[in-house]
Amino acid sequence: MPAVRQTPLSLDTILELSSGAASDTGAAAGPWTLSEPAEAGAGNVAVTWQEADLKEALAAGAGLLVLPAQLDSLARGRPRVIVADARLALARLSSAARPAAAAAGIHETAVIAPDASLAEGVSIGAHVIIGAGASVGAGTVIGPGSTVGDRSVIGSDCRIGSAVQIAHDVVLGSRVIVQHGAVLGSDGFGFAAGPQGAVRIEHLGRVELDDDVEIGANTTVDRATLGVTRIGARSKLDNLVQVGHNVTIGTDCLIAGQCAIGGSTVIGNGVTLAGNAAVADHVVIEDGAVIGALSGVSKRVPAGEVWFGIPAMPQRRWIRRQYLINRLEEIWAHVRGKGRR
Numbered sequence: 001m002p003a004v005r006q007t008p009l010s011l012d013t014i015l016e017l018s019s020g021a022a023s024d025t026g027a028a029a030g031p032w033t034l035s036e037p038a039e040a041g042a043g044n045v046a047v048t049w050q051e052a053d054l055k056e057a058l059a060a061g062a063g064l065l066v067l068p069a070q071l072d073s074l075a076r077g078r079p080r081v082i083v084a085d086a087r088l089a090l091a092r093l094s095s096a097a098r099p100a101a102a103a104a105g106i107h108e109t110a111v112i113a114p115d116a117s118l119a120e121g122v123s124i125g126a127h128v129i130i131g132a133g134a135s136v137g138a139g140t141v142i143g144p145g146s147t148v149g150d151r152s153v154i155g156s157d158c159r160i161g162s163a164v165q166i167a168h169d170v171v172l173g174s175r176v177i178v179q180h181g182a183v184l185g186s187d188g189f190g191f192a193a194g195p196q197g198a199v200r201i202e203h204l205g206r207v208e209l210d211d212d213v214e215i216g217a218n219t220t221v222d223r224a225t226l227g228v229t230r231i232g233a234r235s236k237l238d239n240l241v242q243v244g245h246n247v248t249i250g251t252d253c254l255i256a257g258q259c260a261i262g263g264s265t266v267i268g269n270g271v272t273l274a275g276n277a278a279v280a281d282h283v284v285i286e287d288g289a290v291i292g293a294l295s296g297v298s299k300r301v302p303a304g305e306v307w308f309g310i311p312a313m314p315q316r317r318w319i320r321r322q323y324l325i326n327r328l329e330e331i332w333a334h335v336r337g338k339g340r341r
Helices: 011-018 051-060 069-075 086-097 315-326 328-339
Strands: 021-023 044-047 064-068 080-083 170-172 183-186 191-194 197-200 206-209 220-222 228-231 306-308
Touching: 011 021, 011 064, 011 080, 011 086, 044 051, 044 086, 051 064, 051 069, 064 069, 064 086, 069 080, 080 086, 170 183, 183 206, 206 220, 220 228, 306 315, 315 328
Parallel strands: 044 064, 064 080, 170 206, 183 220, 206 228
Antiparallel strands: 021 080, 191 197
8 A cells, every 4th residue: 555645854854843963863864754663664754752662663674763862772873863752743743744735726616605705825625615705714725525604714724624514603713623524513402391392492603713723523513502612722622522502612622532511611721631521511620620531520620630430520539439449349248247247
């Protein structure tokens, strides 16, 4: 199978982006493309921060290694770049290695409303629909089969994947990334009890994503009932995340896959939700809190605390509870033995 296309990286580029120091690179020709350590050959650069990965890269004959100082002694004599944070180096190098964006232009099958506004250098893929009064900022790429609803605004240098549905009155800042199949601005789940069953509450609000937000594949962000559902700058949402109506997510949050956030919940800045965590509606999670995987949050979480469990609780209490649960049989046997005396 052919390798995924990359932009090759020169040694100078790698040093600049990683803020690293070169060692034994005199005979290293370059440029290189990024590779998994176990698959890295002479034309590849391997970024490692674990000893096992470094040994795989050495065995594979990687042309250049990027590694932290604590692993340097294991790679003496091999061309390498020593960095303070190898994972951060990978993030920056992978961004530089990403292939150039699609050439600007509008595919002939795209349907664009006469009063929609498209800035310079946009790329509009096949079968894209852009509604009345919508606007798309300079350098933005919209993939095939995506929809931008009426009056929606997409900022500059955004990357919208294929089959993304951006409904009406949705606002995206600059450099927002929306992966394939995501839905922004769907109606929230809101009903009132009527004499003949549930009566639908229309959702007349909007969705706003600030600069540098990323939305994963098949993630859904519901529009507000009347106000706004907002995701703050630089927050990153993984695949298959559900964000309910009127939710506010602060800046620099990390929301892992399959998390569900109930309506009107407020999540502060720098919060982390690990995979499959669920948050009930009208809950507040304060700045810097961490919610563990598979946890269910039903009440306010104070700033900076780490909570686990169903229902979620402070980490120390959860650990104590797990310890006692694991000893239930032993405790029961002890209690039952005392009862026979």
